[in-house]
Amino acid sequence: MCGIVGYIGKQKTVDILLDGLKELEYRGYDSAGIALLNCEKISVYKALGKLSNLEEKIQHSNLCASYDLGIGHTRWATHGKPTELNAHPHLGEYSYVVHNGIIENYKELKEELLSHGHKFVSQTDTEVIVHLFEYYQNQFNDCTQAFQSTIKRLEGAYSILLISKACPHSIYFFKHGSPLIVARGNNENEVLFASSDAPLIGLCSEVVYLEDGFGGVASKEGIVFFNEALVSWSSLPTSKQFAQKEGFRFFMEKEIYEQSNVVSDTMLGRIFDNSIAFDELNASLMEGIREIKICACGTSYHAGLTASYLFERLAKVKCSVEIASEFRYKEPLLSNDTLFIVISQSGETADTLEALKMAKKNGLKSIVVCNVDNSSMTRVADYAILTRAGIEKGVASTKAFSTQVVVLWMLALYFAKYKKSIDTQTLQNEIHALREVPSALLVTNSVHERTKRLSKRYLHGHGFFFIGRDVFFPLALEGALKLKEISYLHAEGYPAGEMKHGPIALADPELFTIALMPQNLLYDKIKSNVEELSARDSTICAISPLSFELADDFIPTNLKNHYMLEFFEMLVVLQLFSMEISVRLGNDVDMPRNLAKSVTVE
């Protein structure tokens, strides 16, 4: 959700900023902008839409040969429409700011500043920051004092970079609730900033992942933190492992194909013949635990729902799952015999992070299942299990989901063994099945071609129902979410047995039912549910290893001996199906409209 970068140094500032923004563009692409400072002169470039528009604009401008420093931003709109005026950096009279997050009290602050004669041009919450800074700067004539006074007045979640002609050699920075990293560059007197580590890899080796309430001022003389004693530096990989498309049409496609390999990394060193091991966990973790509560958003929530079946079935622990944004405000009753598990690809999703903090405050033990090391959630949770999926760039999450489900399945077995709720033979069978997940996730030519060909029949109609039972219900939810977010077609995931309690009234040939019909789990039950829909003329696309004569279309999967292997094979089919529909509709697969990769505002 918005990406910010900053640079002080001798390299070509504009290139460093644009390269950095390229790495962050998947976080928001409503507009982009940079501000460059050279000898008290600030040059600003902004463009609506993708970063390429900004690059084009800059190419056609008279850029100075060098700049001492600069800040940049790629936006996912929260307050104010995506327009050039609302694009960052935002200007006061003589200062500029980029901001990621939301200033909740911006209306009050704006009123106050208007009464002091400040003029606003955008509809954003961000603009108050720069005006507030200048208000204090005009009073104190001291940038540090002005910046600190500004920060004291802001409510909400934010990370900020600010530059000003009043202190032309410095970048002021602060983090509260949204991520921000400060780095010492590989070259002398070089400082870099970014809202995630991708833009920094290869340019520096030492970074500070700022904690909430941390900030300071950087110049070519170095970095001064407001709370120096509490800052800790850590290292960053030096090799550039930037995700590239590697010949695939889209990051999403590459990430679907990658799943088979990355789940092997997820399992590496964690599965043995008769046991599951997590070095990150402590064996005593489950002592006194009677219940598990899972909290997450979007695709990660679907992974959580899937896990709830596995935790109860295998580990025999009561498990409930909550959508993080609902959980936060329902005044939940929490007791410390509950283990709190949050799931997040980014580790930065605001609602999930706040839910985790709430659970911790109430004394619950917590685990995060996360893809991004050093993200906020990995730092807050008691235990962090990394999914090891590698950088996921497609806004539509794919490999994050499969690796989350693998981790959670392993975790269910880990708890099952600890609680002795599973016999040795069953445990061995489950572990054997886990080892087969990489092959279940392999994308074959025939499946990809089939989804490509079928996709052209599913472009119109009044909606999609993805239906399944048991763990195939969360999988149905995930299939529907994938389709919605990249094709913009209406789709719902539904428990197959629930259709007759209302939704079946919608059935007609223009209602597309995507039926998940595994052989190893409740096949006869789901078959009856699909027959009911077929009898009411819904167009049926069945995904199953068993042929089904009533299906209008059929995507055959391989016979497998474990329902979870069928789960993963069907997952790939659903991901490819939604991607191919999106391609046919001419949509931007990797950057669907209105979305952002990581939702760091509530």
Ligand code: M6R
């Ligand atoms: O980073 P997180 O896993 O916490 O993100 C949660 C959701 O925002 C995310 O899964 C979203 O639903 C994806 N766009 C789904 O493809």
